[in-house]
Amino acid sequence: MTEVAAPLLEMLWENDDPAEVISTRFGLDDAAAAGRWVAATVGDHWGVEVESVTRIVMSGHNALAWISASSGPFLAKWSVLPTKFPRLTALTQLTAWLGERGLPVSEPVPALDGRVQVETGERTSMSLQRQITGLLLDIAEPQQVRAAGAALAKLHLALADYPRIEDVGAFADQPQPLATRITDWLESGRSGALTPAAHEQMFGFLAGAPSEQLSAQLVHGDFRSSNILCTGHDITAVLDFEEARFDYPIMELAQSAVMLGTRFRDWGPVPPEVHVWLREGYESERPLTAAEAGWWKLLVLWFSFLLVPPKEDPTGWGPAARALLPEMTA
Structure with missing residues (x-):
């Protein structure tokens, strides 16, 4: 050797x-x-x-x-x-x-x-x-976050046209409808972070969600700071496609908005303005459809509650999620 x-x-x-x-x-x-x-x-x-x-x-x-x-x-x-x-x-x-x-x-x-x-x-x-030279995405830099949103949109546009989709499809299931996922979660024992009133609110928000069928496609699966390298305000590389799956682009955008600041040993919520910056960058390359836009707030809220730990919450996922509830009716 x-x-x-x-x-x-x-x-x-x-x-x-x-x-x-x-x-x-x-x-x-x-x-x-x-x-x-x-x-x-x-x-x-x-x-x-x-x-x-x-x-x-x-x-x-x-x-x-x-x-x-x-x-x-x-x-x-x-x-x-x-x-x-x-x-x-x-x-x-x-x-x-x-x-x-x-x-x-x-x-x-x-x-x-x-x-x-x-x-x-x-x-x-x-x-x-x-x-590849670069630093991990800094969520305190609006231009980096917007650039990340644009990069995610470009990835989605490219992934939608991948010609060998059956190669990946053999290892990835088709996604459940968004309403089914949220309903299953609300009816399970995993939604304990919700107060009874918030639990009922979530059902109400879900009843008002768009009914149009969304199109699923291949998505990155783990788009967050630990997988995004930047140089200045530019995205140098999006790393680690090992979590790639079939899902709705709006689901990945919402998931990424909530988890954008997470790194290998640093898991905490981001300020709401980061959600806005990421979406702004995304829509500069791929504007959301009316149905996707109608799901946005609910998906961000739901995914925020998904990340609330069952016991200790040292980084404040619970307060961050609850702070989003008033935005649903704004």
Whole structure:
């Protein structure tokens, strides 16, 4: 194997010991062995001469390695969960297609044999991408938030035209109607954050929601600060399509508005003006239909209540959600 110094091992959000995880989940003895394996795998399949592997970050059964090479800095991303390999391949091909069309994504680097997702024969599936310069989206910057909204709209327009939709469709269910989702939630035990009066209000809001059928399509699935890189006021890249699914664009827009400020270890609500900025940016590229606009406030409210934790609420999701109730009749 290629000789490189041992990289720093980290967990993205879990509290597990990374030295133990690299062995028990990923089958590599230690940091030094992991660095050598990454360098050798990238060299064998991509022909990249790795100079160093500086950092490996793990989450679930996925890992990211930061690589320095004579041809530039790279990121290697791999999974050790074979049941996910077909979906990973489909989504990496989707990301490549978006990159070819000029969308701000982290475009995969084709391997020597042309594949963008490579099963190495060691119960591992890996992709390689170039490192992209940028900082995570700052919700305090209105121009960045509006640019993010515009980027999401452009993604939706492109994803609606993806020619290999059946490849992703094999791994994604069609969505339930919005009214069904909200009704099921209200009638379940998961809506405990609502007072009895707010519970009745939600049923009233739902009764007044648009009845027109919305069109579902492929959406990003996890559009928030931790997956959006910016340089100045520009969006450099939208990362991580692993949560891509079929849904209604207005649902993703509302979900993203509520969750836009969340990062790996920092989960809290955003001020209401952030919702407005994101929608403004979105509609600069893809104006909402009358039916979509009619769902907007209710979806933002509903998703805000979905994120209220059942016990302690240190970041204030509950107060933030309740503060939106008066807006429903404004």
